[in-house]
Amino acid sequence: MADSKREVERKYEATPETRLPDLTRVAGVSAVAHHGLSELDAVYYDTEDFRLAAAGLTLRRRTGGDDAGWHLKIPVSPGVRDEIRAPLSDTLPPGLGELFRSRVRHTPVAPVVRILSARDVHHLLGEDGTLLAELSIDEVLAERLTEKGHGITSAWTEMEVELADDGDPVFLDAVERRLRKAGVRPSDAPSKLARALADTAPGKRPKIRKTAAPRTAGDHVLAYVRRQVTALVELDPAVRRDLPDSVHRMRVATRRLRSAFRTYRTILDRTVTDPLRDELKWLAAELGVDRDQEVLDARLRDRTAAVPGPLLLGPVRARLKLTSVAGRTGSRRRVTSVLDTERYLALLDALDAFLADPPLLAAAARPPRKALPRAVLKDYERLATRVGHALEQPPGADRDVAMHEARKAAKRVRYAAEAARLALGKPAKKFAQRMKSVQSVLGDHQDSVVARDALRTLAVQAHGAGESAFTWGLLYGREEAAAAARERELPETWARASRPGLRAALKG
Known part of the structure; x- marks a missing residue:
């Protein structure tokens, strides 16, 4: 069974000669405890065209250390990722694969890079011995994996500072100031995989789509449509994980797409957009089952909470909770089953095809x-x-x-x-x-x-x-x-x- 951990970390350039400054001079740190050395062996997976890396996702199978297993990291914001973990196995756990299905669709993932790390770990501790952050210095060896076997290799040293669970990110600012004074500089690479791909596969890097600033009416409408399609794909794993407000946001993205296709019919050819609107309407209706139940539950809870105690006659709260649980369980199951259908994946493919070759009409060229x-x-x-x-x-x-x-x-x-x-x-x-x-x-x-x-x-x-x-x-x-x-x-x-x-x- 997969579990999730919010990872807040910062990466820094280092060399084998890098020495830690006195971090007890950072406010709140009373001791720095050496936690020992460990050997980590991770194989990273992606599609042939690096769809996961292009989206900032990393999928790996790692042995060694205290968290061996399969790890999928999903970006939340700069320096913040959700790491979903599954037990170590020879093949990809099905529950983990579902979380990046909106990215890869039917395209298989395969090993692309192997990274070996010799990790030297230090714990930054508070006055009562509470863990504030974990700092590690990693000696890294990365190797590009090809169909023929082994490929180009690259080696480097880096430093990571990862905030402890439920810690205040401001603490990392204080640590960084101390590191900078000692000459340690932030890394340009957001992850080991990003650096490994840049160093070992210079001809096969993830393709990051860059679009010019919109100028025409068509440019502006397409930019808006692209943002909604991106939101739809990015919210897929959040909906599967039942994260707060994820279903609502995904449903809003479908509605905004439908609205754009209908409003801007003089700019986009409706013979192409009308079928897309029909499929988006279907998806919005399926998502609405869960969202409508969520809104109803919240409203009835609030209304019940406002009723004075003497007027609550009978097991009102108990019946309301029972009804809510039953409704949400059924609607959640329905939503996740919809995201696993071929119809849904075909819709995502159709939206990609639309953006790749937009059906612009003459009015699209107007100011x-x-x-x-x-x-x-x-x-x-x-x-x-x-x-x-x-x-x-x-x-x-x-x-x-x-x-x-x-x-x-x-x-x-x-x-x-x-x-x-x-x-x-x-x-x-x-x-x-x-x-x-x-x-x-x-x-x-x-x-x-x-x-x-x-x-x-x-x-x-x-x-x-x-x-x-x-x-x-x-x-x-x-x-x-x-x-x-x-x-x-x-x-x-x-x-x-x-x-x-x-x-x-x-x-x-």
């Missing part, structure tokens, strides 16, 4: 300040029609449906303005913010509609079990009041968001 506002404002007019329709409906089911449709339209306008932000600047940013305010009112209203339906079901279940349904009825009434408040709020929010001056500024 962005002329083509983009027109598309955004067209979506805005559609939203205005839907808001007007919602406000005309009497309270009840028809108004609920109309407000939900307006909410979806508000999202589309907001995403369209976000896509144009780089080209149109502050007016587009402000326009997107105004549309978000409308979306928030409509969204809270829809969440209330969903919550009321769930509360009615909970009340029926409680009644059938011989429990009091009073609290569920109380919560239902409060949700009705919340929805009515949002309906009263909508006209004023819409009036502020739809000021003519802002639309004129967007047109430039």
Whole structure:
């Protein structure tokens, strides 16, 4: 079974003659304990075209030391990676392979580099003996692995300082200042593998895609689409690991892609984008099962927490927790199964093909300040029609449906303005913010509609079990009041968001 560890470290250049300065002069360090020497042997795996390395991921099988096994490192931010570990075995553990499937799809991984390290470890300890950081000086020998066997080799010495679990990254700043005073300099290579590939495979380095600054309307739309596709691929392992907010962010990326394809039909050929939109709609719906359950659970927990104790009649919290666990377990299983389907992998391949050969129309060559506002404002007019329709409906089911449709339209306008932000600047940013305010009112209203339906079901279940349904009825009434408040709020929010001056500024 794989486990995960957050790794916060910094790398430095060193030589065999490098000596540690007195690190007890670093604030908080009372002792530096020599932890001993160890021999590490790691084989790194990647695709033939280095897809993992290009994305900053490293996959290795390592023996030696106290953490022998398979390790997958996923970048979080500069100097911070999540290391997912699996027990040592002859073949790649299936659970680990799933975490980089969005990168490699059906392309196999194979050994690319072997790295041998003679590691000299020191522990930086606090006054009570608590481990603050681990510092190691590594004598490294890297060898390129080829189909024929052994390849070019490279040797170097480096220093690593890794923060202890739950440590404050500011501590590493203090250690670095001390090291710099002693002449130790940060390494240019983010990892051993990156340096090994640079030194041993100069003709086969990872291809890092570089794109020119967007100039035309098409450039700007494609840059936005590329960011969303990147987010989709990067969030795949986070969703599989059930990291907080990962499903929501992945779903938002799919929605932004769908919105861009629909809004900018005069720029992108819809005969190509419409099939992509259909598949993205399918994926968003599958992700929505888990996300909607997550939102509902949070709302009902908050609403229940606000009820005074004397009004909580029966096992309200217990029933709510039981329902939540059952709902999330089923939805989580469904999401991960979707990410393992051929349909999902085919969608990722299709998005890559789209970016490799974008189906641009004639309008794509126009200046962005002329083509983009027109598309955004067209979506805005559609939203205005839907808001007007919602406000005309009497309270009840028809108004609920109309407000939900307006909410979806508000999202589309907001995403369209976000896509144009780089080209149109502050007016587009402000326009997107105004549309978000409308979306928030409509969204809270829809969440209330969903919550009321769930509360009615909970009340029926409680009644059938011989429990009091009073609290569920109380919560239902409060949700009705919340929805009515949002309906009263909508006209004023819409009036502020739809000021003519802002639309004129967007047109430039």
